[in-house]
Amino acid sequence: MANPDKPTKPVHILFVGAGAVGCFYASRLHHPSHNILTSLIARSNYSAIAKSGVSLQTHSFGDYTFQPHAVFPSISAATATDDPGSSPLAANPASAPQSLPPKDGWDYIIVTTKALPDRNDDAALIAPLVSAKSCIVLIQNGVGVEEPYRSRFPHNPIVSAVTVVSAEQIRNGVVRQNRWTRISLGPYGHGLSAPSSPSDSASTVNDDDDDKAVVQRGHACMDQLAQWWADHGGIRDAETHTELELQTIRWHKLCINAAFNPTAVLSGGRGNADQLTDPELREHITGIMHEIRHAAAQVLGKPFPDSLASPDRIIRSSERNAGAKPSMLLDWEAGRPMELEVILGNPVRIARRKGVDMPKLQSLYALLRSMQKVREERGEKGKL
Ligand SMILES: NC(=O)c1ccc[n+]([C@@H]2O[C@H](COP(=O)([O-])OP(=O)(O)OC[C@H]3O[C@@H](n4cnc5c(N)ncnc54)[C@H](OP(=O)(O)O)[C@@H]3O)[C@@H](O)[C@H]2O)c1
Structure with missing residues (x-):
């Protein structure tokens, strides 16, 4: 009897961005015996992964090697073409003979790059895929x-995902997961004014059948991914949500990322727990969390539910997280661009559209944006 959980034809899943998050979640999805084939687009770590796969050192699943179905050095190499002779890899097939994109295209394209809309238009970059x-x-x-x-x-299903994981690429092709696995998934329609689930759409005036179909496909894709991650990948906390719930989780996570990350850079390189030992910084961190809670209630149309941690709870758990450096600080120290737009600029702009100011976030945004710009104009790299 056919296994209802096993796709009858191969499902081709491509991760764009083979860093810490991409390699970890790709490795937990890949399941060739169930026809789930996961491939990677790598960049600076392409040679290492093409040669030996990804070596994972994980707190949750032990140490193992992940051999992706295929690894590509660029988006163009992973782009399906009717004429295999025109594939960029055809020029050098011996280098990676297995690395041909699926002829009928990718079923899932999972973007796990750092979100840097001020640097790259990633949506335009992935368009050929x-x-x-x-x-x-x-x-x-x-x-x-x-x-x-x-x-x-406009016609493709989009699934939005927030992860609570602590992972890092410690050298090319070697990824360490320090703790946590949670991934929260939700469909993305046309923003929060659109129906957030098939059942919502029945009660919402929306005459556009295409839009409803896209949202419904998003739901189906989300359910499928969550099931595969849980059943095959052991990610028991792969959770599905409505669009509004997922956006609520995104805004709530800002209480950590928009509070501790920018402060780590501006306070001279202090980690989360260390920041909280300073009374002035502690007050500043608490103030940011309250500002986000207030703005999110206006943007989302309702306050954060009690199931999401209060500022006090986040602070108590951050006090135990001694030694950890926020990713924005690591990026700053390494001279890499920081995720300023999606963590600071977008919330300020989205809230402003709803008539709400976020003065604390706006100050952090203005200062860090300027620091980054000045450093780049001076051609400086690395630590302050
Ligand atoms: N790491 C965590 O613990 C964690 C936890 C929660 C959320 N997140 C979020 O998850 C996202 C990914 O973070 P991460 O830690 O995995 O970042 P990361 O380790 O820096 O990985 C990003 C990867 O994307 C690659 N990349 C960027 N642009 C590319 C392009 N055009 N083509 C091919 N590859 C490209 C980078 O390649 P290069 O190395 O060549 O630049 C890098 O390997 C971020 O939004 C982050 O905030 C991370």
């Missing part, structure tokens, strides 16, 4: 990350 059947999944921090994808791909 997207076919009518592709579901686009975004596993990135911040808010407003989906909008460029929705405007460019």
Whole structure:
């Protein structure tokens, strides 16, 4: 008897961005015996992964090697073409003979790059990969990350994802997961004014059948991914949500990312727990969390539910997180661009559209944006 959980034909899943998050979640999805084939687009770590796969050192699943179905050095190499002879890899097939994109396109394209809309238009970059059947999944921090994808791909399902994981690439092709696995998924329609679930759409005036179909496909893709991650990948906290719930989770996560991350850079390099030992910084962090809670209630139309941690709870758990450096600080120290737009700029702009000011976030945004600009203009790299 056919296994109802096993797709009858191979499902081709492509991760764009083979960093910490991409490699970890790709490795937990890949399941060839169930026809789930996961591939990676790598960049600076392409040679290492093409040669030996990804070596994972995980708190949750032990140490193992992940051999993706295929690894590509660029988006163009992963772009399906009717003429295999024109594939960029055809020029050098010996280098990676297995790395040909699926002829009929990618079923899922999962974006796990850092979200840097001020640097790259990632939606435009991935456009050659997207076919009518592709579901686009975004596993990135911040808010407003989906909008460029929705405007460019109005007919493709989009799944928005927030992860609570602590992972890092410690050298090319070697990824360490320190703790946590949670991934929260939700469909993305046309922003929060659109129906958030098939049942919502029945009660919402929306004459556009195409829009409803896209949202319904998003739901189906989300359910499928969550099931595969849970059943095959052991990610028991792969959770599905409505669009509004997922956007609420995105805004709530800002209470950590928009509070501790910018402060880590501006306070001279202090980690989360260390920041909280300073009474002035502690007051500043608490103030940011309250500002986000207030703005989110206006943007989302309702306050955060009690199930999401209060500022006091976040502070108590951050006090135990000694030694950890926020990713924005690591990016700053390494001279890499910081995720300022999606963590600070977008919330300020989205709230402003609803008539709400976020003066604390706006100050952090203005200062860090300027610091980054000045450093780049001076051609400086690395630590302050
Ligand atoms: N790491 C965590 O614990 C964690 C936890 C929660 C959420 N997040 C969020 O998850 C997202 C991903 O974070 P991450 O930690 O995985 O970042 P990361 O380790 O820096 O990985 C991003 C990867 O994307 C690659 N990339 C960027 N642009 C590309 C392009 N055009 N083509 C091919 N590859 C490209 C980078 O390649 P290069 O190395 O060549 O630049 C890098 O390997 C971020 O939004 C982050 O805030 C991370």
